[in-house]
Amino acid sequence: MRKIYVFDTTLRDGEQSPGVSLTIEEKVAIALQLERLGVDRIEAGFAATSPGDLQSIREVAKQVKNATLLSLARCHTKDIDAAVEALKDAQDPCLHLVLATSPIHREYKLRMDKAKVMETAEAAIRYGRKFFDKVEFSAEDASRTEVDFLCEMTAMAIRAGATVVNLPDTVGFATPEQFGEMFRTIKANVPGIEKIQLSTHCHDDLGMATANTLAAIANGVDQFEGTINGIGERAGNTCLEEVALALETRSDYYGAKTTLNLGEIYQTSRMVSKMTGMSVPGNKAIVGANAFAHESGIHQDGMLKNRSTYEIITPETIGASSSKLVLGKHSGRHAFKEKLIDLGYSLDEEQLNIAFAKFKELADRKKNVLSEDIRALLDDNMTEGPK
Ligand code: KIV
Numbered sequence: 001m002r003k004i005y006v007f008d009t010t011l012r013d014g015e016q017s018p019g020v021s022l023t024i025e026e027k028v029a030i031a032l033q034l035e036r037l038g039v040d041r042i043e044a045g046f047a048a049t050s051p052g053d054l055q056s057i058r059e060v061a062k063q064v065k066n067a068t069l070l071s072l073a074r075c076h077t078k079d080i081d082a083a084v085e086a087l088k089d090a091q092d093p094c095l096h097l098v099l100a101t102s103p104i105h106r107e108y109k110l111r112m113d114k115a116k117v118m119e120t121a122e123a124a125i126r127y128g129r130k131f132f133d134k135v136e137f138s139a140e141d142a143s144r145t146e147v148d149f150l151c152e153m154t155a156m157a158i159r160a161g162a163t164v165v166n167l168p169d170t171v172g173f174a175t176p177e178q179f180g181e182m183f184r185t186i187k188a189n190v191p192g193i194e195k196i197q198l199s200t201h202c203h204d205d206l207g208m209a210t211a212n213t214l215a216a217i218a219n220g221v222d223q224f225e226g227t228i229n230g231i232g233e234r235a236g237n238t239c240l241e242e243v244a245l246a247l248e249t250r251s252d253y254y255g256a257k258t259t260l261n262l263g264e265i266y267q268t269s270r271m272v273s274k275m276t277g278m279s280v281p282g283n284k285a286i287v288g289a290n291a292f293a294h295e296s297g298i299h300q301d302g303m304l305k306n307r308s309t310y311e312i313i314t315p316e317t318i319g320a321s322s323s324k325l326v327l328g329k330h331s332g333r334h335a336f337k338e339k340l341i342d343l344g345y346s347l348d349e350e351q352l353n354i355a356f357a358k359f360k361e362l363a364d365r366k367k368n369v370l371s372e373d374i375r376a377l378l379d380d381n382m383t384e385g386p387k
């Protein structure tokens with residue numbers, strides 16, 4: 001099974017979610033939880049952004065021992081110097097350099113031609129390598145860059161000493177087929193590509209970040225970048241737990257897996273949600289409150305007979321407590337009867353029929369029928385209470 005390296009950027013791209021600002025203590029707590037989760041690489045921040053960001057990377061670097069630590073830097077010496085300072089206590093530091101390569105960014109943002117972009121990136125990689133054994137180079141907006149220029153940039157990055165080349169879908173523009181093809185072209189045409197790791201980094205503007213990341217993995221990338229709960233700029237980044245669970249559940253298809261401690265996923269998701277103040281929607285894949293909840297009668301009946309009928313992942317896999325059979329108007333007799341047994345009631349067939357009819361009447365009026373509603377309903381209508 002091929003190992004896929006996990007690069008977490010919750011503390012950098014994730015913190016770029018509008019309205020999110022984490023304290024140093026919160027960043028350290030999240031980083032230590034990411035270490036327990038077993039991520040390979042943690043991007044702790046962007047040192048040149050502010051003195052506070054630099055300080056928080058330093059604190060994280062003092063405490064995290066079992067993951068590579070990165071700081072983002074633009075291709076300027078002052079950014080690289082700030083990253084050197086921020087990562088000086090890290091056990092396993094890595095510089096993360098970024099420069100945009102697409103025509104739109106070259107013309108309107110950088111006002112640089114291709115040659116200048118190439119020269120600027122090369123100088124920064126060579127300067128970075130004076131201080132770091134590991135340097136990742138990201139070609140920002142790679143998915144909207146001419147593929148032949150991307151091949152030239154990747155070849156230059158390898159010659160200059162980059163150890164990882166990351167090709168991001170910065171604005172969530174790619175489609176899975178196109179994105180996969182881009183990586184196939186890079187792998188087939190760049191000399192020395194086997195000497196470095198290839199990485200992907202996606203955004204979710206069209207809701208395709210997970211699909212694009214998986215397409216990149218299917219086409220040979222070694223590393224994917226993502227955030228917990230998919231938080232990040234605009235519509236967010238690739239949701240780390242979705243990719244990890246897709247690889248775990250469909251390793252038959254991808255032939256690749258992460259080495260994450262999957263049982264830490266739920267706890268990590270709760271912590272990030274609480275500290276960032278960004279709630280997780282109920283229907284969110286993997287970590288949403290409804291991800292393991294079943295309401296309809298047909299589904300509940302299947303679940304009571306065998307969980308694999310309607311669950312492809314168990315809640316225990318991600319460290320969540322257990323599947324829930326939610327009682328509502330779509331629920332069936334089988335689930336209702338199981339709930340009564342759970343609550344300690346023992347009804348004969350006729351009593352069960354009456355109670356079930358009352359429950360359906362109540363469920364038409366009330367979205368979720370809770371244990372206390374059922375107790376009230378039975379204690380009002382039946383003579384016999386729980387045994
Ligand atoms: O989205 C992006 O391109 C980035 C880079 C810094 C990797 O966040």
Ligand code: ZN
Nearest residue numbers: 013170201203
């Ligand atoms: Zn990004």
